[in-house]
Amino acid sequence: MASSSPITPRPTTVALSLLILGGTTEASRLAALVADNAEIAPVLSLAGRTREHAPAPIPLRVGGFGGVAGLATYLATNSIDAVIDATHPFAARISAHAASACAIGDVPLARLTRPAWMPEPGDRWQVVPDMAAAVAALGSTPRRVFLTTGRQELAPFNGAPQHHYVVRSIDAPDGFTAPQATFITARGPFALADEEALMHAHAIDVLVTKNAGGPATAAKLKAARNLGLPVVMVARPPEPDVPTFHEPSEALAWVEKLARAKKLASPSHRAAP
Template sequence: MRRAVLRVLILGGTGEARELARAASEERGLDIVSSLAGRVANPRLPVGAVRVGGFGGVEGLRTWLRENAIDAVVDATHPFAAQVSAHAATAAAELDLPVLHLRRPEWVRRGGDLWTRVPDLAAAAAALSPRDHNVLLTIGRQGVGAFVGRTGHRFVIRSIDAPTVPLPPRSTLLLARGPFTFDEELVLMSRHRIDVLVTKNSGGEQTEAKIFAARTAGLPVIMIDRPPLPAGAVTVAEVAAAIDWLRAAAGHRVR
């Protein structure tokens, strides 16, 4: 007999994951636990049950899903958390569990944008030109090591927590948590005489002000493309669509 409650693992760490956990907590028939990777020292916690830390690869995740009687998985991690997404897809498939990938829309190039699109961090570092003296990096702390060899540039590195990898020799580290306003981004770029912004195409409104500011200031942007999702991935872009998916998985009807 099918259980009355659908146990769901939300792989989180994003605003969308927190919004989903809140919305799901108001649904009858859903039992939610959110998982955070633990890479941020003081994360914003979602509503409901939370576990923190890695699973130990595909095998560890598969074991955890089985031991905790999980019925469905929602991957609502950062668009660049490719390994987590791949592990979720593999572990869920091995247990014959449904898995949904919740991904906010990408940013789209608009009139006035001066983007150079690159596939990864190494390509972003290689794309810097000699005239890019002052570089604003908003790529998270883990990718900073890709720029260590670019000794001819000065880097302004903004991240929530301090990087644990070596920094480029000429660096200014700014520890700050967004969202940031358009005016704040313009002031930052002017104060540090930024010549180019290097960022990931994370999408979403929370960090889009830097894109608007670069466009207004006429600054070039080296935009790192998202890694692909696992083959055959079922995806939605909105939390409401993810709730609909969970309702369907639980055998509910939209009220």
């Protein structure tokens, strides 16, 4: 997919050129933090998987890079000094591509991600490694399933049409053919009382979700706990071994340290009396 606002090569400056791979609340918060920092020249990149996105306080590009080679070329062409991977915890492909592309160009890379959810007393979690295992965990007996895995993760559930699915996603799903399904389009955060009411109204037997972490959609887990419902929890994929932060302020401190180092190494700074 082509970029919605192509970025042309620019001359090297003292300001640190930062690429933020976004699409999450954490990325948006980091973008707001760097927006008015004169030592940082940021760009926020979105994959464009949701049909609408909020305005950004920094320059924005939307679309893919064309794999590792395309991203490596982008980093070189635009003189990117550092990358923050603030994509979704389950965006494993772009995280892997970022690690490889940054290694090719020797560009510093860090990860900004929300902590994973952890089970609490009273939870009835069955942790599974992927969507195929989540489908298998539902069993053969028909159940009413609250499915909150995102619209792009639904295809495996077509193979278990005996269940009735209540599917909630930000955008309407494509290619979901299970004959018994109710679709809800909504974006978090969700209140606990509303989650409990939804599960009651649809007579939910089991919740299926991904361990995305964060507070925006955590209420469904407490609702399931309060109602004594089992949860099929899809574990996070492995992440590249890079510096990892859970707060945008921590990622900002990492970027600011790089910016100071670049400024100190600049010819103009060395030539100053």
